[in-house]
Amino acid sequence: MLSPVRSLVLWFPDWPVTALLLDGAALDPGAPVAVFENNVVVACSDAARAAGVRRGQRRRDAQAACPGLSVVPADPVRDARAFAPLVARIEELAPGVQIVRPGLCALRARGPARYYGGEAEAARTLVTALREGGVAAVCAGIADGLFTAQLAARAARPDDPVLVVPAGEAAEFLAPLSVAVLDASTGFPAGSPGRSGSREAGLPELLARLGVHTLGAFAAMGVDRVRERFGEQGVRLHALAGGRDSRPIEPRTPPPELHxxxxxxxxxxxxxxxxFGMRIAADEFVSALGERRLVCTELRVELTGDRGERSERVWLHPGSFDAAAVVDRVRWQLAEDAQSILGSGVARVRISPEAVDEASHHVIGLFGSGPEERVHHALSRVQAMLGHRGVLTPAIGGGRWLVERQVLVPWGDRAIVAKERARPWPGSLPDPLPTTVYPEPRTVEVTDVAGAxxxxxxREVLSAPPAFLAAGARRSRIRSWAGPWPIRERGWDAARRRRAHRFQVVDDDGTAWLLVEEDGAWTAEGRYD
Structure with missing residues (x-):
């Protein structure tokens, strides 16, 4: 087994909460905030912790402990996006950073220690630089091996955020710690199957049943006994408990600066x-991608106002962005957000690729660009003259009523309606949908054979079978019909509640109609052509 490498770990406590604030969320830094995943607390602020909120709590237990708790869903993309600038800042001072996960990174301690005059001095330099960058909650740990250094960072105090475990003393540092630190993050998931294949408790629970409560007691167990009971995975954790972490630091390759x-x-x-001021930057942006044989298909534009206001949006493109299209997106975002979000002058504009593709996938064909590409260029030119919402394309969204399901999307944007359509929408009309949908329901009359x-x-019972349908001047006999299918909406809102019934009818001309009965009045919602 290789000897442990001196490692320096930087830990950002409650990183999902810190990332939320760095991302510009309108929250008070001193307010109780908790981030939830699957209705379980994964991170919380100091104010929430003081009120009794803890990691691993169920949502209702956390809200019972702190009624004023702000509930925020977990967002791994947000956590990674907010962590990237901090990693770049660390790499300016000490290259060779390994991102363990957002909020936790590591690097070899030898190089920074030589450059800054010692391990503790190197760690304090990094912590000071991060705090000057606006992140107050950061701790550093230095020890033999990544596992020990991570626990050292967690053991550091706020008033002294750097904890150094001297070389060769990892086992002594780990000995009094609970075996609970050997959780799923170290590679032995709780509730994993044992050697017989049956479902068993996790390693910490099994060790507690055996009377082993500390890492020191676990490390004192014989390797053969550990292998016999827990297998090779248990042997690896046994080595971690004894301070023999042989995992090397794997530095990342910094991504190219494309923004x-x-x-x-x-x-x-x-x-x-x-x-006009963005033209040169847009040219450089597209050229930098071209040098790497890439094109941008999704563009992130960030506008920062003079008073700190921030407008951020991801723009899509059916093909790929050129410099003119980038400038157009900046202009459109200014037109849409200047009054609602930015109340002052624009102090900074940042453009970055949200998604890229191989340039070879966007090369014009040998015999011309084809009709689809010509249509795209024509509509893009019209859109550049009329604005972002000057050219719209239809898409099918979610909802119970047909008019609600008609969504108009600006040309080039992806229709963000898949999530809406995936909802259950009880009472919505299944496929096939009517070909003709009336923007305003047409008033019709449905009568029985007596004319009533x-x-x-x-109880959803008809007063009589439908016999005749009158739509304007046209009156025809109903050949067949189906229904009613009830729709109940907003029963809790007296002003907006609706109670209606849908019917499908076919008249004697063979025309199929989608009718709605509501409070005794009949309307045609659509027609099957």
Whole structure:
């Protein structure tokens, strides 16, 4: 087994909460906040912790302990996005960073210790630089091996955020710690199957049943006994408990700097001036991608106001962005968010690729670009003249009523309606949908053979079978019909509640209609052509 490598770990406590604040969430830093995943607390603020909220609590238990708790869903993308600038800052001072997960990173201690005059001095330099960058909650641990260094960082105090475990003393440092630190994050998941294949408790629970409560007691067990009971995975954790962590630090390869940023001093208010100032940056942005044989298919635009306001949006493109398209997106975002979000002049604009693709996938064909590409260029030119919402394409969204399901999406944007359509929507109409949908329901009359209007009673029972349908001047006999299918909406809201019934009818001309009965009145919602 290889000897442990001196490792330096930087730990950011409650990183999901810190990332939420760094991402510009409108929350008070001193308010009780908790981040939930699967209705379980994964991180919480100091105020929430003081009120009794703990990691691993169920949502209702956390809200019972702190009624004023702000509930925020977990977002791994947000955590990684907010962590990337901090990693870049660390790499400016000490290269060779390994990202264990957002909020936890490691690097070899030898290089920084030589450069800054000692291990503790190197750790304090990194902690000071991160705190000056706006992150107050950061601790550093240095020890033999990544596992021990991580626990050392967690054991550091806020008033002294650097804890150094001298070389060769990892076992002594780990000995009094609970075996509970050997959880799923170290590779032995709780509730994993034993050697017989049956479902058993996790390693900490099994050790507690055996009377082994500390890492020192676990490390004192014989290796053969550990292998016999827990297998090779248990042997690896046994080595960690004894301070024999042989895992090397695997530095990441820093991604290329593809973003561009323009700072306006003094801040500008006119969209044309800002768009003109972005032209050079847009050219450089597209050229930098081209040098790596890439194109941008999704563009992130971030606008920062003079007073700290922030507008951020991801723009999509059916093909790939060129410099003119990038400038257009900046202009459109200014037009849509200048009044609602940005109340002052624009001080900074940042453009970055959210998604890229191989440039070879977007090369014009040998015999021309084809009709689809020509249509795209034509619509893009019209959109550039009329604005972002000047050219719209239809998409099918979610909802119970057909008019609600008609969604108009700006040309080039992906229709963000898949999640809405995936909802259950009880009472919605299944496929096939009517071909013709009336923007405003058409008033019709449905009568029985005696000429009386057909109504639906309290128990969904019709007053009489439908016999005739009158739509305007046209009156026809109903050949067949199906229904009613009740729809109940917003029963808790007296002003907006709805109680209606759908019917499908076919008249004697063979035309199929989708009808709605509501409070004794009949309307046509659509027609099957």
């Amino acid at each position: 561009r940023e323009v700072v306006f001093e003094p801040p500008l208010e006119l969209a044309d001036q800002i768009a 209007t057909v109504v639906v009673g309290e």
